[in-house]
Structures are given as structure tokens and as C-alpha cells.
Amino acid sequence: MKETSNKFVKVRCAKCKNEQILFERASTKVSCLVCNEELAAPTGGKTEIKGRVLEVLE
Secondary structure (H helix, E strand, O other): OOOOOOOEEEEEOOOOOOEEEEEOOOOOOEEOOOOOOEEEEOOOOOOEEOOEEEEEEO
16 A cells, blocks of 8 residues: 655745745645745645755655
């Protein structure tokens, strides 16, 4: 049976270099807390991440 574990990811904002932790299956748009740049957009499954993924957290 396939395991479906949802994870968190640490993402770096391309605009201001702020690092932020996001849920990999976010259901709403996620913006940077510093500069308000869009970091992730929902797609109905895994989130489309627009920043640089630094680390996947278990």
C-alpha cells in the first residue's frame, strides 16, 4: 500500500531571501511574511512552489 505522508518544506523567497516553512499541500495561496511575494499556489494536489526549496521536513 502506498504511503501518503504530507510534509513541510523550507522555502527561500526569491525577492527578499526570507526563509519560511510551508505545508507541501497548501490549499490557499502562501505569501512571504516579509515582502508579500507569492511563495506557493494551490493546484488541487501538491502546491506549486515558486521559491527555492531548501529542505524537506518530515
